[in-house]
Each structure stands twice: as structure tokens, then as C-alpha cells.
Amino acid sequence: MEIFSDLMMGMSVALHPANLLYLLVGAFVGMTIGVIPGFGPAAGIALLLPVTFGMDPVGAVMMLSAIYYGAMYGGSITAILINTPGDAGSVASTLDGFPLAQQGRAGPALVMQAVASFTGGTVGVILITLLAPLFSQVARNFGPPEYFLLAIMGMLTLIVMIGGNWRLGVISALIGFALGTVGVDLESGRSRYTFGSAELIGGINFIPVAIGLFGLGELFFAFYSGSHKKRDGEMLTYDGKSNFWPNARDFIETRFTLVRGSIIGFVVGVIPGAGAAIAALIAYSVERSVSPRPENFGKGEMAGLVAPEAANNAASSGAMIPLLTLGIPGSASTAILLAAFLMWGLRPGPLLMEQNPEFAWGLIASMYLGNMALLLISIFAIPVFVLILKVPYRILAPLVVVVCTLGTFSVNSSYMEMYIMLGAGVIGFFMRLYGFSPAAVVLALVLGPLAEESLRQTLTISRGSFGIFITRPASLSIIVVTIALLVLLPLIQLYGQRVRKPKAS
Amino acid sequence: MNELWKSAKAQGRLATIAATALLGLAAVSPAAAQDYPSESLDMTVAFAPGGGNDVMSRGIAEILQKYDLYPENIEINNRVGGSGAVGWGYLYTQTGSAYDISTTSGSLFTTPLQADTPWTVDDFTPIALLAADDLALTVLGSSRWNTVEEFIAEAKEKPPVIAGTGTVNVDFIVIALFAEKAGFEFEYVPFNSYPDSQTALLSGAVDALLGNPGEIIGMVDSKDMRALAYSGPVVPPEMEGVPTMADLGFDPGISMPRGLIMAPDAPQEAVDWWIKTMQFIVTTPEWKEYISTNLLTEYTLFGDDFATFLEKKNVSFAETLRSRGFVK
Numbered sequence A: 001m002e003i004f005s006d007l008m009m010g011m012s013v014a015l016h017p018a019n020l021l022y023l024l025v026g027a028f029v030g031m032t033i034g035v036i037p038g039f040g041p042a043a044g045i046a047l048l049l050p051v052t053f054g055m056d057p058v059g060a061v062m063m064l065s066a067i068y069y070g071a072m073y074g075g076s077i078t079a080i081l082i083n084t085p086g087d088a089g090s091v092a093s094t095l096d097g098f099p100l101a102q103q104g105r106a107g108p109a110l111v112m113q114a115v116a117s118f119t120g121g122t123v124g125v126i127l128i129t130l131l132a133p134l135f136s137q138v139a140r141n142f143g144p145p146e147y148f149l150l151a152i153m154g155m156l157t158l159i160v161m162i163g164g165n166w167r168l169g170v171i172s173a174l175i176g177f178a179l180g181t182v183g184v185d186l187e188s189g190r191s192r193y194t195f196g197s198a199e200l201i202g203g204i205n206f207i208p209v210a211i212g213l214f215g216l217g218e219l220f221f222a223f224y225s226g227s228h229k230k231r232d233g234e235m236l237t238y239d240g241k242s243n244f245w246p247n248a249r250d251f252i253e254t255r256f257t258l259v260r261g262s263i264i265g266f267v268v269g270v271i272p273g274a275g276a277a278i279a280a281l282i283a284y285s286v287e288r289s290v291s292p293r294p295e296n297f298g299k300g301e302m303a304g305l306v307a308p309e310a311a312n313n314a315a316s317s318g319a320m321i322p323l324l325t326l327g328i329p330g331s332a333s334t335a336i337l338l339a340a341f342l343m344w345g346l347r348p349g350p351l352l353m354e355q356n357p358e359f360a361w362g363l364i365a366s367m368y369l370g371n372m373a374l375l376l377i378s379i380f381a382i383p384v385f386v387l388i389l390k391v392p393y394r395i396l397a398p399l400v401v402v403v404c405t406l407g408t409f410s411v412n413s414s415y416m417e418m419y420i421m422l423g424a425g426v427i428g429f430f431m432r433l434y435g436f437s438p439a440a441v442v443l444a445l446v447l448g449p450l451a452e453e454s455l456r457q458t459l460t461i462s463r464g465s466f467g468i469f470i471t472r473p474a475s476l477s478i479i480v481v482t483i484a485l486l487v488l489l490p491l492i493q494l495y496g497q498r499v500r501k502p503k504a505s
Numbered sequence B: 001m002n003e004l005w006k007s008a009k010a011q012g013r014l015a016t017i018a019a020t021a022l023l024g025l026a027a028v029s030p031a032a033a034q035d036y037p038s039e040s041l042d043m044t045v046a047f048a049p050g051g052g053n054d055v056m057s058r059g060i061a062e063i064l065q066k067y068d069l070y071p072e073n074i075e076i077n078n079r080v081g082g083s084g085a086v087g088w089g090y091l092y093t094q095t096g097s098a099y100d101i102s103t104t105s106g107s108l109f110t111t112p113l114q115a116d117t118p119w120t121v122d123d124f125t126p127i128a129l130l131a132a133d134d135l136a137l138t139v140l141g142s143s144r145w146n147t148v149e150e151f152i153a154e155a156k157e158k159p160p161v162i163a164g165t166g167t168v169n170v171d172f173i174v175i176a177l178f179a180e181k182a183g184f185e186f187e188y189v190p191f192n193s194y195p196d197s198q199t200a201l202l203s204g205a206v207d208a209l210l211g212n213p214g215e216i217i218g219m220v221d222s223k224d225m226r227a228l229a230y231s232g233p234v235v236p237p238e239m240e241g242v243p244t245m246a247d248l249g250f251d252p253g254i255s256m257p258r259g260l261i262m263a264p265d266a267p268q269e270a271v272d273w274w275i276k277t278m279q280f281i282v283t284t285p286e287w288k289e290y291i292s293t294n295l296l297t298e299y300t301l302f303g304d305d306f307a308t309f310l311e312k313k314n315v316s317f318a319e320t321l322r323s324r325g326f327v328k
Helices: A002-014 A017-035 A042-053 A057-082 A088-102 A106-140 A144-162 A166-180 A206-222 A248-253 A255-270 A273-292 A301-320 A320-326 A332-343 A357-390 A393-412 A416-433 A439-461 A473-504 B002-028 B052-065 B080-095 B105-116 B148-157 B170-182 B194-202 B213-221 B268-281 B287-295 B303-323
Strands: B041-045 B076-077 B100-103 B125-133 B134-141 B162-166 B188-191 B209-213 B223-228 B254-262 B297-302
Touching: A002 A017, A002 A106, A002 A357, A017 A042, A017 A057, A017 A357, A042 A057, A042 A332, A057 A088, A057 A106, A057 A206, A057 A301, A057 A332, A057 A357, A088 A106, A088 A273, A088 A301, A088 A439, A088 B213, A106 A255, A106 A301, A106 A357, A106 B223, A106 B297, A144 A273, A166 A439, A206 A393, A206 A439, A206 B162, A248 A255, A248 A301, A255 A273, A255 A301, A255 B188, A273 A301, A273 A357, A273 A439, A273 A473, A301 A320, A320 A332, A320 A357, A320 B148, A320 B194, A320 B303, A332 B052, A332 B125, A416 A439, A439 B188, A439 B297, B041 B052, B041 B080, B052 B076, B052 B100, B052 B254, B052 B268, B052 B287, B080 B100, B080 B105, B105 B268, B125 B268, B125 B303, B134 B148, B134 B194, B134 B213, B148 B170, B162 B170, B162 B194, B170 B188, B170 B209, B170 B303, B188 B194, B194 B209, B194 B213, B209 B213, B254 B268, B268 B297, B297 B303
Parallel strands: B041 B076, B041 B100, B162 B188, B162 B209
Antiparallel strands: B100 B254, B125 B254, B125 B297, B134 B209, B134 B223
16 A cells, blocks of 8 residues: 555655646657657757756656657657657567558557557556566566577567568678677777777667668668659558548457557566667567467558557666666666766665655656656647658658758767768668568667677676576576477467468368 | 755855855956956767766856856757767867867776777866766675675685776776785676666676766665775765775775866966866865765866876876787
């Protein structure tokens, strides 16, 4: 019952008019920056952080956190409409979101996206409220050996990403791993493949790569295939009001997807370092494996959009647990939030919630309200966004290029990242043309460095012995879970097909 | 907590009034009867908002404005990338400017050693060293080492695994010099950031880590972690009872220098103005508060003294890393 009195206390803090205003500002800003490709939550929080210098920390944290989870709502809008992920967490949403829009179902896709985001976010906060102490114990057990195994588990989803042609898929993944080796090698401190460039010391950020490969690549392909000349020059067909709301089938078919996506997202989100992008990709892969129609994934299956959307929002809630209970950020965005805690004079650590209950519970309570506000904003904003599809392609296409370029440049004011994005656009076009897998490139670019660094850290710690993966209980559990998934998922799929076949005949 | 925050603010305001009155008596507002400054100031922060450099820059800007020390506009620009290469690279291009300043950190020495930057530390105009961000050797609260002596004694038998941030970084240099003097070997595991090291320590994967007091204090307060030794000259009050490495006779003599630099060849008039202004700023209650909330060690050197300090540090950073084969 103590939880409820804490939550009520938090609610009274969050409902304070000034705080409520900060919350709404954060939600709105978050959604907006999420929509701009390249401009993700980390950049948005960094942008508004200086404004909070000297502000009441409770209002400030509500605002910055709302930017963080709000961006997860906005990021998928461009993923669905123009195949350009607005932030890292929505890379997986392009896989089925854009095909849905191509079929003229942009409205239902956007509404289901908002519903999935709301469900994921809210399930996440409920789990934080009830289980924060338990999950913080789980997060405590993760060290370098566990991160390595987690990266390997994530790489298994490559099998799903690779698609039909495995040779091209493997080459795509290898390109991603190769890009991941650029930058200062953490272990030796030496630069790799930076060619003397100071800007490449930090490695290749995967956001410009993702925007180029997906967004610009798709655009170039559309020109190549001449789609700008077809259909009055409109990008996609969309017939307005009659096709706005999702139908009952969309809801019924994805009701378990919502729950699965939320739980997978939350658990992955709690583990520091994994983040929303990996959560969304894992949820997508699991969903495809348990689906009765795996062959439809990538061609416009609603569950293929709903799963990663619920997961990336639940993951952003989950990441609050290590942040609040251990002072450990789970992603780039929460790392900036942690820096903000220090700036406001708070001491992150196990005593934070105890010593600053108004701060911690105010934040948790505000996340309930924030998710509701974001659902409403989304529903009202969707008709406006859908109008993008009415813009003639000859006007929309240059605008997309400009927005992608500006969005990428504005994050770090880096010309290098802009060139990387443009270069990735050209490569993305050829990948699209010849059937390579851009998703595999991005996933390998994210997981490659994580796997490499954590493996080398592990082996330094164990002095070269691989036995450490079996002697540490947490490592052993991950190995068991991975093997179980590898065996169980194909069995479930097989069973599903057998059950359906008699019905069909 | 709202109330607390407000009353803290009110106290700050009172302090301001008192300090302004004092300043009026002294009647030497540094800018008096001078041409400098007459343009807006461009403060380059070479790292992201919320980091140590950013918080210090914003702190200084706030004090400058509060006491009306800088009559013109102050712009703070985070020019992020390449471990400081982008921001300090920008400052380097502003050679001769009287209105471009930036803050220093360990990367000012290490980044030029790693990448082909057109600048080195010697190129910039030194103004003042203001504080040092020192490191504590920290173990798990539940570990068997209660004192640093116990830790060293066991380390001599079996080299411990110690986590720190980065390889070409202050963390590594501090522990390498400490271990050398204390006479033990160790395995060093570099992580990308402090939170990653902390995760590894909590999971029991490493034996100890290096962290700034501001970073570890939450975990030390909750008894999840225990600080064994501190690399700075004076232990912050929150960590009372922890011995310094110098007390033990194993002084690494290196810390993360937090100071202020200007663009190369800045005009003498501007340099004098900034030295005088910073000499005043470090006496303000706001500055003392910045030092204590961030658990820094106050450590001030101005002008030429700071230049000598930078030169010496640069040599010792490079030598320590070179002798271990981490840079060419």
C-alpha cells in the first residue's frame, strides 16, 4: 500500500499547475523533435537542458523525461510516412510501417502506432511503480560478460532481418560490423580507420547512417523507379476520412502483440546499455517468429509495426529503473538526464528515491500523465501529418532531403555526419536496388562495437578464459534463455502452421 | 523539496546583495575604465551539455552576469565531437580573438596525442586553473577490503582488476602511477564512461574502479561502494576519513585540471582582464557553492603559473602514456 501513497504523493506534485505545464511543453517538444529525422531524444534533451539550469528540479525532470519518451511517439511518424526513422528506436518501425502506408493504410498505421506507444509507455510505468526494486536487483548483475551475451542474443535477430537472400544479408551485416570498427579502440587507445580525422575519433554514429540508408535511399529509389511521375505526382495513395481509423481486425489481431512488445521492451530497457533500438528489433523478431503469417512481415503486417512501437516506449520507461535506483543510464538520452541530476545538485544512487521522494515519485506519476497527453496529441496531430502524403512528390522529395540534412547537422554541428548521411543515402539506393538489407547494416553497426568492447573487457577480466561465461550465474541464465528461444520459437511457428493447415483445407 | 529549493534560492539572492555591496566598497569592478570588454563573449564548451565542462562554463557565466562583471552578451556554445577536437579546434581557428574562451579537461592533453589535431595545449592562451577533479579508488561495500592497505597487500600477491574511463585518459595515468609507487601490478579494463565502470563493479566483474567524488558519492552514501584512497591533495568533506594517495606516500601528482583558456595569441588587455576577473570570481559564495556541490578540489593558478603547470602536465601525460605504449 505504501506504493500507492507514494504514487498519490507523486501525483499531487505532478498535478501542480506549473509542473503540468512543464510536462506538456516536454511532451510537445519531444514529439516534435522525434518527427525530425536525425534529431532524437538525446539531442532534444541536450538542447533544453541549459534552460533548466536553476529551475526547480521536479518540474525540470518532468519536462526532460517527457521529451525522452515523447520522442518515441514522434519518431515513428516519419518512419511510417517516408521510410525515415526519426530516431534510433524507430528503425524497426520502418520495416512494416512504410509498406502499410504504401498500401494506403497510413492513417490506421499512425493510429495503431500511437496506441502501441501509449500501451508500451503505460505498461512500462506500471511495472516501474510495482517492481522498481526487483528490477534494480536484476540490473545489478549485468557486467561485461552479460553485455557480450546480450549483444550475441541481439545478433540472432539478424537472422530475421536478413530476409530472403542470405548471401546479400550476410554481406549487409558485415558492412555494418566494418563501419562499427571506426574510431578510437577503447582497449589500446589507438585510432582505427580515422585517416587522421579528429571527427571520426568517436566512431560512426548510427543515426546518420540509418537516415541515409532508409530515408534518402528510399527517395533515390523512388526517382529511379519513376514513381514521382505516377498518380498526379503524389507519393502514396491515401483516401482521406474513410481510411483514417484502424478497423476492429487491427485491434483484435494485435492485442497480444501489444502485451508481448511491452514486456520485451521493458525488460530489455531495464538492462543498462541495450536501449530502445535493440528492444524494438528483438520485439519485431519475436513477433515474426510467433506470427501465423511470418511471410507477411516486411510487406505491411500491422503486428510488425505494433510490436516494435510498444517495445521502444516500454524500453524508455524501463531505462528509468537503473537511472533512478542505481544512477546508471541505459542509453544516450538517460545519460544526459543523469548529468542533469548532477547539475541540479541531486545525488544519483540507491538513496535517490528515498532522499528525494517528491522528485522520484513526481517523475513516475508524471509519466502516466505524459503518456496520456501524448496519446491525445498524437490522435489530433495524425490528420495533419497524413496531409504530407497529399504534397506532390516533386515538392516533398527536396523537402525530405533538406530536413534530413538539417536534422543530422543540427545534432552535433558536424559536417562529417552530414557527409556520412549523404553517402549512406547513395549506398542505401544500391542496397534497395540489389536486395541488400539496410536493417542488418544498422543493427550490426549498433551491436558490433558493443560485442567487441564487452568481449575484450570480459577476457581482460578473466585473463583470457572463456569459463567466466559459465561461472557467472547471470551469464549462464542468458545462455539458457538464448538457447531456449532458439529452440522454442521455431517449434511454436511449426505448431502454428500445423494448427492452421486443417482449417485452410 | 520545493520549499527547500526556494529558500536556497532566496539565500543565494541575499548573498548576492551582500556581495554586491562589498564589491561597491572595494570599487574595483575589474572592467572599470577599460575598453575591454565591448563585444559579446563566445564561450566554447568542447563537450555535451550536462558534463563537467558545461556545468563549469554555465556556472562562470552565471556569476559574470550576477555581479555585472561582463556588460555584453555571453553566448555558450557546445561544440561537441572527437573528444574535444571539434570545440578546441574551433577555438584554435579564432587566433588573436579577445572574445573566445573555453574550459580545459584531461582531453586537452590526450586528444592531440591520439589524433592529428592542428593544435596542442601550448597553442592556447592560459588564463587560470580553477579546480581539480580528482579520483577515488573505490571497491564494493561488501568487498573484503576495508582499507587501502589491505587492498595493496593483496594486490601484491594477486594483481587486481581495476576499471576506469578510457585508456588514454587521466584515470589510467592516475592508477598506473599509484600502483607503480605502491609496488603492485594490475589489470586495467577501460570503459566508455563512468556509469559503465560502475555497472561492472556492481556486477562483481571487476575488483575496483576509479571515479570522481561527484560520481561515486551516491553509492558511497548508501554503503554499496567504499572509497579506499583519493588522488587529490585534500579529501572533500563528504568523504572524510578516506586517505589521500599522497598521505600513503604514493602520490600520482596528476588530476583532471579544470581551468580557463583563450584563443591563441589573445590580446594582453583581454588576458589581464580575465585573470583579474577570475581572481575575483573564485572568492564569490556562488563559486564556493559550485565547488562543494560538484565535490571538486579548489586549486587556483593564474596566468604564467598556469602556463607552467600546463606545460609540465602535458609532458607527464605524454610520458606516462608513451612509456606504456599507448600512444606514439
